[in-house]
Amino acid sequence: MVELFTLIPSLLIVQFFRRIRPRRQIAPIREALYKMKPSRKTSSTNAPAIKKKKSSITFPWWCLFIAYGLSMIIIVISIFFIIVRGIEFGDVKTQQWLTSVLTGFFSSVIFTQPIKIICLAIFFICFCRNSKDDKETSEYINEDDEFSLSNDEEYLHSLEYRSLFSSESRQSISRLNENEVAYARDQRLKEIQMWAIIREYLIYFTFAILVFVITYSNREQHSFYQVNHLRAYFLNQRQTTADYTKINTIDEYWCWLENSFVSNIRAQQWYNGDIPQYLNGYINDKSSRLIGWATMRQLRIKSELCPDQRVISICEDSYSFVNEETELFQPGWTTNATTEEFSSSVIKAFNYSTSDELDTYTYVGDFGTYRGGGYVYEFRGRLSDMKTNLSTLHQLEWIDEKTRAVFIQLTLYNPSVQLLTAVTLLAEFLPTGGVYTTARFEPINFYTFTSILQLVCTIFYIFFIIYFMIIEIRLIFELRLKYFYQFWSLIQLGIIGCSLGSIGVYFWRFQETNRLSELFEQTNGYIYINLQLAVYVNDILTFLLGYCCFFSMIKCLHLLRFNQQISLFAKTLKYCAKALISFSIMFAIVFISFISLFYLLFVSKLSSCSSLLTTAQMLFEMTLMKFDVSQIMGADAFLGPFCFALFMFLVVFVCLSMFLSIINDSFRHAKGNQEQDQIILSFMLKKFLRWTGLKRLNQSEIQEERDCRMRSQYFDPVENFPYKIDQLLEALNRIYIAQKIDLARLEKAGF
Template identity: 60%
Template sequence: RFQDLSNLKKIGVTPLLDNHVSDRYYYQIIVLTGHRQNAATKSKVYFVLSGDDDQTHVRTFVDPYREIFQRGGIDAFIMSVPKSLGPLNFIRIWHDNSGPGSSASWFLKYIIVRDLQTMEKFHFISQKWFAVEKEDGRIERLLPVASDSEKQQFSYLLTKKTYHSVSDQHLWFSIFSCPPAAKFTCVQRCTSCFVLLFSSMLLNIMYYDLSNAAKTSNRTSSFDLAIGPLHITPEQIGIGVMVEVLTLIPSILIVQFFRRIRSRQQFSPLRQALNKINPNTPIVTSKKKRRAHLTFPWWCLFIAYALSILIILVSIFFIIVRGIEFGDDKVKKWLTSVLTAFFSSILFTQPIKIVFFAIFFICFFRNTNDDVETNEYIDEYQMNFNEDDEEYFQSIKNYSLVNVQARQHVNRLTECEVIHAREQRIKEIQMWSIIREFIIYFVFFFLICSITFASREQNSFLQVQHLRKYFLNTRQSTNDYTQITTVTQFWFWLQNSFISNLRSQQWYNNDIPKYLNGYINDKSNRLIGWATMRQLRVKPSTCSDQRIMKICEKDYNFFNEDEESYSPGWTNQTLDETYSLSINNSFQYRTSNELNTYVFVGEHGTYNGGGYVYEFRGQLKDLQSNITTLHKLQWIDKKTRAILIQITLYNPNVQLLTSITFLCEFLITGEIISTSYFQPLNFFTFTSIFQLICTIIYMSFIIYFMFIQIRVFLRLKWKYFQQFWSLIELGIIVCSWTSVAIYIWRFKESRRISSLFKETNGYVYINLQLAAYVDNLLIYLLGFCCFFGMVKFLQLLRFDSRLLLFIQTLQRAQKELISFLMMFSIVYISFVCLFYFLFVSNMLSCSSLLSTTQMLFEMTLMKFDTSELIEADAFLGPFVFAIFMFLVVFVCLSMFLSIINESFRKARENPVENCEIFPFIMRRFICWSGLKRLSMTTIYAQRDTQMRSQYCNPIESFSDKIDQMLVKIDKLYIDQKIELKRLDKIQFSN
């Protein structure tokens, strides 16, 4: 209702303030402003209308009571002239660019000028910007009168029809954008929307009521997503769209019923304006009749409202009555279909209806005089202009020699002023673009940080720290897992430390641990399933020189892995002694598919997912007995290359899953490398509404960035990949969508694990190795997203002079740096090979190429201890170290600094021009915030500039004063002559 009241204030036909009192020939001018962003203007708009017989002086569009030229607005004016201008030729229109900020520019669609005496209409099509910063930068244009062929162009008609249809015909959008002069009010539109919404809800509930309950409840779909109370399946989406299509026809009928109801009081803005100008002017109704439309009397409005309320109440009644009988699943499906129907109405049926009817009427019912947008402003009231009126005709004839209207001062910008205004406006646009970009990036970075940190549980470190101390026993020298160097130490740690920690035992006061079945001995972590110990072995092989030794052991790889099954003791013979099932199975080879395990990468090698597995199942005494038996049977022997112990724990206190892997690698040199891996997994992300909202908004940002980057790519083609910031944006988009795909997989995996845990009460083996890999990958991707998002902040400082200087320096040194990098890489790789071959057997830092590269990098940074190098070789160590320091540190780094210094000098001598925007922003911010007061010199300079802009040279205004004096004299002469004629008539009649 408030919107309807505000629309009433916008309706009206305004007489121009510069109309002359004695002028009796009237034109109606209708100006249509575009719907584009920043299309409205607050600048003063001037025009000159020219015809075959005459032209007007400079006239001004002014309305003292309401704002004109608003976005998508229609403004009607009455202009009076002394006599007819004849057939109109063109209109010259411009503005003074006096509006603040974006309100200075103006997008003009077209102008309709109607001769109120002959009822002839003239169209002046613009469809251009009057702005210093857009298109061609012009604020003054000459618009010729449009011909019939121009008015019948398909593109012009489609644009005009579509814009009007979206603002008036789209049932949902028109609530907020309905034309002010439309008789179909916002209240009536809201009523029609409620009728449409409740009708679709009723049809949806009728469908689910009539459908077979067994069919709908037991039907499964490959795509089934549950989000809160919504149950999204293709079936529900299809039902919603189908119901919306069915409710389209009733909604069109109720809308047309409202539209065709006549107003109770016929309101004519044009007649009111004409009466305001001259109450004595005779006005007659035009003899031209409009095409008849079916309309209803005003009292049918009550019938329309009553019918709408009845439909809504009936729908609510049946929804409540039938909805009570529905189950929870059916209500979720019904709610999903209702929301689908609602959004399909907004985004699907209404837009298609608009486009279809627009193209249909343009193709088959094209009419150049059918101005739908301005129908409410064009009434069939015709001015009865009688040129036989002797007094008016004589007055025009008498003052035709001095018929010079008083000119007004027009602030018309010169070419230099337009250029200056364009420069200032471009700086303002860049300033607001940077501010808007900064806000968007800040919100985006906040969202990505919220999502990234929400995926990491803050108790993860404490959980891992506790489990490390619990299993590794670093404080006990005899049971320290990290100090294992022999097979005997491994069996000792397994029997005396690991097994006892694997089962919940008595409390410190010898109480039995109640309700802790399945927990490990820390009483906090629940063991999911059981722990497994998997061995990987190699096949027996012979030595190359059998004169010394016949049997040799080789290192592990995928090709020499032993995949045979044995009897206990690694024999192929049948034993008389019987062993438990666990012992027998531990000598049987099982594939990775049977174990649901995957390839594992260790410190020394990469190991397959299969192997010989012992399962830690049973009570504590059984486990101890089995481990002792395995030790006696030499389950670990010379062919053993790796032992992997894998455990999955769940801590319900912090809702963390932990995948633990102990890896002992048995090298052919006799050494044992013991490592451990603790991977906490948080599958319970997005447990709050805030996290879900952040994720949805974040993905909306990603889609928005995708559209922007697609447009940039289409503009730049393959040069797009040569820009640094384009690669950063591409990295964010790729990492984000990959993270979404991985998260969906992890979500399904978490549901599978949860269902297995509920079905078996936790007594089933679940391997989280793959889940841990994928979780790490997800964390890496989110970390890269966070990194790229932080780097994007540097783009906001691209107008800073210092950062621009740094970027220009790197760009100028690009070729030289590439050449230097190639030379430096060759020298560096040469030294890596030299140090590796010289000290591979004497230094741990040179035991591999990767560690050697790391050591030389530390040398370059002067962070290297030379004592280890001297101990390795007293002569070669210091010698090659000195050569490396001289060639790499002194020579190469000096060359690098020389290249940078030379490029920096060239960049400083040739600065870029875009560095002025940052000081401009700082000046605006300081003035806005009041942190610094303007000096008196600056105030006087601004005041002088303003006074010069408003100053009028008396010599220039002399002709205007003479014109005003002539007008007054002419008016006085005409008034006296009319009075004398009136007296003569009275005397003659007497």
């Protein structure tokens, strides 16, 4: 029944394809021949009358695009209904249905379709015989044309209508000369190159569109507003007494924790005093729901004896994996049993938990790398209970001089925009006594393929990557090591590598999403779900997709190589590549020496010189003239101005002037040796204007082309003079050698 239902549309599509007329009504070589020698065209007055045949319904050649478009629409609609129906079914029914679809497909290809073709062929042979050989032949061959025959050639084909009085001899006309053949070959090569360029443009722009659709569909447009709201909500930067970013001591941290944070993670009364209904689990902004509960995890160090105990006996060093504290304690960080009663949450806060138990991972901070384990307090229960527990922990000095890091982690879900946000508030306690706070709000959306467009684009994207891989593998086998010396080959390898990596990372993220979904389903959301690994994987995926977009945009410069300015830019970089490499080595040595100088002199005086990385950042800002000089001037009365003036003279004036000189010389050299290779671009533009009918050749342009071809046959006698002299000397040499041979022969004969 399905075969009968699809028979009529299939026949209509096939007939539509068959009735599309070819683009060229005559052969390309004959068109070129007529263009170069219009005298070959047969006069309509001398042509014999041909009986008009009954013409069938045909369509213009450009209907071929419509036919292919209809075919693609039918395919896409079929795929759409397959996906939609598959989503409505369950897993078992979907598997059975897909099995039946595959069985029907192979049975149709192997059994049904051959029978259908045989039956249709027999039907058309018996009832619809209509030979169109004469008509199709007449479209390409004109019987009245006269052919150029040499003296040793004979025309063997007989005419269908030949008079008894017609002569056997044919009028001989001259054949194409070498210049005309070269012109026809050049036009054909240009046309082949033109279609190759058009095909390259279409393929690559389609691929670039797929890359951008896939990349930007993975980014949520509400991410910035969600992060901006949560940052202002939790950090309280507008309140001077509870500003998280301005915390410097342990007491200030407890003040923010007890008075600001704990009140924000529970939905409280509305502004008019009404009780919040249906907001169980929501935070106080009434828009984001807390998944599970928030956790506060502390990392501590062990106490060690100081090397010099004359000043102080116990030293607390910086955090490391070696000196991390992992022992179990009683409330108050004692090992002795206590008689006081505490809640289970307070007691658990003094017991160490491993990263496997907490489902947490290693975290990289500004002043260290921290393990996933630690001493954990869970913000569970009513708001009053949590405030009581925090007050108890404060009295028991849960955060003291051995504390090196405190993590507050929570997972939020905004149902309005279907966006998950992993919140990490890190406070690093340094052995110098300072407290440095950082906050990370990382939104993530696990909903993939929310539209059919994303699924279709992903499938076609994979096909394009396979196609590019096949092409690049063939080029590697052909060029071998020369392939890796080409810049655009490296760009293409970057696109393929990042694409393959993004596919692998996507499946990794898909697996992590399934794990978190199963965990949420098992616990109904009443457990802390850590999104740290999922965020890491999502960041890697974003990194790879971002570089795919970057390499794709760089590849657009290669596609625009026919533009004169782009070509000049590329050749300038090519000419100055070696000089820039040498200059970069010299500049790196000078710049590193200044980094060492500024770091050693101002490490304790300027915050911008507190580390080598920040010092390098400051020097780059000085190079770009984007630096506040008053900081260096105020750091030291003599060394500050002296080092600044020395840096400005050597780096800004000398090194940058050398860099600009290299670019300027290469630009001048590239501009002087620029090839005027705009022939293909003008040829494509001319073809496009003629194809669209916007411009037609007039008689003057045709005559100009003939004159150009005729001028190409001319030669300069002065340029040809050395060749003629060589011919003359060669002829004299042959005559001289022939005379020598004749004299030798006569001497042997005795004459």
